Amino acid sequence: MNKLKQAQVFTPPWATNQMIDMLDQKLLSDHETFFFEPTCGDGAMLVVIVDRIFNELLKKYGDKTQALADTLFKFYAIELDAELVPKARKRIYDWAVSKIERELSELEMYLIARSLQQSIENRDFFEAMNHPIDAPSGAKAISRKLRNKTRRL
Ligand SMILES: C[S@@+](CC[C@H](N)C(=O)[O-])C[C@H]1O[C@@H](n2cnc3c(N)ncnc32)[C@H](O)[C@@H]1O
Numbered sequence: 404m405n406k407l408k409q410a411q412v413f414t415p416p417w418a419t420n421q422m423i424d425m426l427d428q429k430l431l432s433d434h435e436t437f438f439f440e441p442t443c444g445d446g447a448m449l450v451v452i453v454d455r456i457f458n459e460l461l462k463k464y465g466d467k468t469q470a471l472a473d474t475l476f477k478f479y480a481i482e483l484d485a486e487l488v489p490k491a492r493k494r495i496y497d498w499a500v501s502k503i504e505r506e507l508s509e510l511e512m513y514l515i516a517r518s519l520q521q522s523i524e525n526r527d528f529f530e531a532m533n534h535p536i537d538a539p540s541g542a543k544a545i546s547r548k549l550r551n552k553t554r555r556l
Pocket of ligand 1: 411413442443481483
């Protein structure tokens, strides 16, 4: 495992940004679209993804708190390595706090941390895809969309 960890390479922000640039930008603020990171590592890609979603939602709402609240419910991430999961959660937590330029209340801090416990999970991607029913709302929405797509085929 140590060797494996030393060999891990996380995606640099410029590469993630290029990938997101290829999307229809409306998807970032579309309330029916969820983003799924199946192997999130320490959150290197995820933090860029949430920042891009946040920026689009901010343009839409003109309100940072509302944009942040919606951003936190627009993604679901999975990581197999239990040691990386708290790092990914902390990364997104710090990012979220940096967006609100005031002291957060204890309740706000709790709600952000609690939502990240549910949206960044220590799971095996393959196991998660086999059990979409017990997955949190983001994954359920993904499986709903996939089901609708396969029905249309
Ligand atoms: C190269 S890192 C990439 C992390 C991140 N997606 C990025 O691009 O920066 C690959 C990650 O996938 C995780 N991984 C490997 N197999 C997995 C699985 N079956 N389910 C969830 N995560 C997995 C590894 O633990 C590792 O953290």
